[in-house]
Amino acid sequence: MTVTDTGQPTSGGPATPLPLLLLGRDADPASERGVECPGDLPAASDPDLVERARRAREALGDRAFVLGHHYQRDEVIQFADVTGDSFKLAKDAAARPEAEFIVFCGVHFMAESADILTGDHQQVVLPDLAAGCSMADMARPLQVDDAWTRLGDAGVAESTVPITYMNSSADIKAFCGRHGGAVCTSSNARQALDWAFEHGEKVLFLPDQHLGRNTAVLQLGLSLDDCLVVDPHKPDFGVTDDELRAARVLLWKGHCSVHGRFSLESVADVRERIPDVNVLVHPECKNEVVTSADHVGSTEYIIKTLAEAPAGSAWAIGTELNLVKRLANEHPDKTVVFLDKTVCFCSTMNRIDLPHLVWALENLAEGRVVNRIEVDDDTEHWARVALDRMLALPGTGAVKS
Ligand code: 13P
Ligand code: SF4
Numbered sequence: 001m002t003v004t005d006t007g008q009p010t011s012g013g014p015a016t017p018l019p020l021l022l023l024g025r026d027a028d029p030a031s032e033r034g035v036e037c038p039g040d041l042p043a044a045s046d047p048d049l050v051e052r053a054r055r056a057r058e059a060l061g062d063r064a065f066v067l068g069h070h071y072q073r074d075e076v077i078q079f080a081d082v083t084g085d086s087f088k089l090a091k092d093a094a095a096r097p098e099a100e101f102i103v104f105c106g107v108h109f110m111a112e113s114a115d116i117l118t119g120d121h122q123q124v125v126l127p128d129l130a131a132g133c134s135m136a137d138m139a140r141p142l143q144v145d146d147a148w149t150r151l152g153d154a155g156v157a158e159s160t161v162p163i164t165y166m167n168s169s170a171d172i173k174a175f176c177g178r179h180g181g182a183v184c185t186s187s188n189a190r191q192a193l194d195w196a197f198e199h200g201e202k203v204l205f206l207p208d209q210h211l212g213r214n215t216a217v218l219q220l221g222l223s224l225d226d227c228l229v230v231d232p233h234k235p236d237f238g239v240t241d242d243e244l245r246a247a248r249v250l251l252w253k254g255h256c257s258v259h260g261r262f263s264l265e266s267v268a269d270v271r272e273r274i275p276d277v278n279v280l281v282h283p284e285c286k287n288e289v290v291t292s293a294d295h296v297g298s299t300e301y302i303i304k305t306l307a308e309a310p311a312g313s314a315w316a317i318g319t320e321l322n323l324v325k326r327l328a329n330e331h332p333d334k335t336v337v338f339l340d341k342t343v344c345f346c347s348t349m350n351r352i353d354l355p356h357l358v359w360a361l362e363n364l365a366e367g368r369v370v371n372r373i374e375v376d377d378d379t380e381h382w383a384r385v386a387l388d389r390m391l392a393l394p395g396t397g398a399v400k401s
Helices: 050-065 084-092 107-119 143-153 170-178 189-199 209-221 241-246 264-273 286-294 299-308 321-330 354-365 377-389
Strands: 063-071 082-084 101-105 123-125 162-163 182-184 203-207 227-230 249-251 276-279 314-319 333-340
Touching: 050 063, 050 354, 063 084, 082 084, 084 101, 084 107, 084 377, 101 107, 101 354, 107 123, 107 170, 143 170, 143 203, 143 241, 143 249, 162 170, 162 209, 170 182, 170 377, 182 189, 182 377, 189 203, 189 209, 189 264, 203 209, 203 314, 209 227, 209 249, 209 286, 227 286, 249 333, 264 276, 264 286, 264 314, 276 286, 276 299, 299 314, 299 321, 321 333
Parallel strands: 063 082, 063 101, 101 123, 162 182, 162 203, 203 249, 227 249, 276 314, 314 333
Antiparallel strands: none
16 A cells, blocks of 8 residues: 655654554554554454454465464464564565465555565455554655755765665655665665665665664674764754765664663663573664674574573563563573563554454455555555565574674
């Protein structure tokens, strides 16, 4: 679903207006935040939900393929045909051309990527359209177009390669495709930046400043001073022409509201409570957290590291809570704790619950395609160019191990 961005131009002006919406209420088609789920949702208290999901899933058979991101609730994950991080799920979706329906239990930008990577005969369904991503919302097409003009005025656009994290809308991926750039995920950001520096002198990294900074500093050996934050809410993006010319990595001022919560204090606190603890965090965390951790890597890397860890070892994990709870249950021989003291789920990932999944599956089984995510042809073409550049990158790995 690609829509016109209604935000105001930002260069030289005040913050872009972003109306506050309650999740799942009203509509904001210009952002990752979606619209109310149409139709009758089963009640969350319905004791037959599991059985209804099982029956609808069975009725659909090979016509449907259900993908589940690792941050999804257990009640949903139990019905996933495959689980994965955003990189693995993008590849899994592309590798199932025989499935008529791709039911994406994740967030909106992931479903868009699945639509781009699957055939025209396949339809991608997101069980709740309000499952957006606040980080993806932080880079909107008009803002990014304005920033590119700002780079052009400073004489650096031609030597800059835009790289966007998978966690961005299809429009932003298409922007990167049009301007010689690529997509990356947390498991191949290093390879994407290496590739970008083979094709230009600078990188514009969207929308997660932390993944961009952590990759540039920890993996490419650049310094913090080589990185410059580009703030869409400040006049002239908060940067001078000289600063733009001197910087190597231009970091869009976006962040993940879940991973951004972990702090140096959380790390110090857990080290005091559990002296031999291994701190393992996702690279969407702030640079000071990543620097003070023992291991850093994508969601798949976190899962693999836990699986290979010796019995009796202790782990504090800095990522989304649904996954940390699942890891703790799967590894009773190890101590697995959440890095922060306060509970922190991704509220938009959690929008997909069993009632929404049942509703989507039952509708599909009865021949009604609901909540279809469809990217328009032009956006799809250019986003695909950027995604294909990512899929052609060699290898994946840990940020710090
Ligand atoms: P990965 O799935 O790439 O690890 O990203 C984490 C995330 O925040 C997904 O929304
Ligand atoms: Fe977006 Fe962060 Fe939630 Fe992932 S965990 S969907 S990046 S808000």
